[in-house]
Amino acid sequence: MLKPIDLKRRKAQLAARPWSGAEREYDLFKELTVGVVVVGLIVVGFAAVASSPDEAPVNLQSWANAQPADFVATATAELGKTSDTATYGPPYSTTKGATQTLGALDLQSFSGTRIPIDTAADFVTTPLHKLQTEGPALAAWNAASSKQQATWTGNYGTALSKAPGGKPSSVKSGNYGPVPALTGGLLAEAQRGALDGAILSEGGLFNTDYTRSILFLGDGTYFPNLADAQHLTGDQWGVMNETGSYPGQSWLWLFSFWYQVPAIGNLPNADLVVVGLMLFLTLLLALVPFIPGLRAIPRLIPVHKLIWRDYYKRR
């Protein structure tokens, strides 16, 4: 009688050898053809009936026209370099201590400031200069010290937050320097549609990089609120969703799931932890054949008895 270890080895050898037992007829090309026809009917049917989402993008013009107060408040923060983008850290700015770290591991800083963004210059003063708007205010801004500039933007930002509805027209007079003129001029250019092109063209004529425009939009509340209304924000399972009632990237459910766990989602380094977790789990899945315990699960939970029930019935 064979020892259990010999029996196990014999069965393993059987799986490694070409099958020498009973066979059934099989037509690879026929199966492929049937597969293509059936899947074709399914996807064309779904495309015809369910279509696909295509919500129009927003831009600086639509933002400035829809919510001018939010636009001006954000432009003031960009000018004062206090916005999210200005203080983001690598790869956009050099802000110290802004990166997500895992102990001593600071991968975000490793890349350096490879996509430098000066929010005051890139979002406000350069477009105004290019559009030849608010010349005297620009001259006054450029002549001031950085300390003076920070005082002006700080004062104006506070005044805007206290004004009814955040309206620039309701702001009480104060020491704001040229900031109201600069942000008001930027608003006017945005509303007539000139600012989108001015910021995009900072990368040259053939520019396909929308980083600056998207980051500027994201610093305000208009863009994130629209996403919130479309159930697209991080606390609503984030990037796995898409506009409308479409399934979106449902395969990212596990990635989004970790953000819904408060112990992980509320961490200051949540992104890094979640990406690390997903890389670890993907590696684990790829290496299942080598991991004792994990590789034994299919034997312990006999789903295979169902898959090969005909074979086991006749063994």
Next chain:
Amino acid sequence: MSDIDQVETGTPTEAETDHTWTGRTRRWVLKRLPPDKLLPNTQPSYVASWIYVFGMGAIASLLFIIASGVILSLNGPMWYHLSSLGHFVNSVHLWSVEFFFFFMVIHLWGKFWMAAWRGNRVLTWITGVVSFAVSIVAAFTGYLVQTNFDSEWIAFQAKDAINATGIGAWFNVTNFGQMFMWHILLLPIAVIVIVALHIVLVRMHGVVSPIDADETDSQLINKEIAHVETH
């Protein structure tokens, strides 16, 4: 000298003595993947379950993804916003992707419960997992280049996870041009190459036998009887 001559005389054929790189490669390929393995017209009797159709379903979906993607590429990224035909092709592209992942996930779970890595099939399993992971990145870049609200929000939101790893400096999700090239060229090549390798490995090693299949099983002892019974 023909193969028949070699069988009759016992002397090696030219193909067997050819020590050029090409000759050696041909011998290596034909030894591991002879035509009857590459294009089989029989399968072991145990290959008789609905679970086996999902791998083919994923391949069929991939063909529709490629075909609809080629049509979208011919017309440029803005076409589908302006043309009803373009919008329909975009819809086919979207639903092909949805079903590609649906089939692929069922295929993956099916293979897990079969412990399909047994019998020197570890690389087949690993290429399957890698093709799943690369397909996720390919689909993600597709969502980034829709040139609509969805794409600009996903780019804004996803940048934080990518930047936190330091990769965002080189893989800038808010750079439409860069993501477009990744989506229509680099990642499709990666997916096609890995899926092709996966299929070749499946053909080389064959479909894994049932867990605990043994020489004493009736379908191995008495092949003829079992063959009749399965038909």
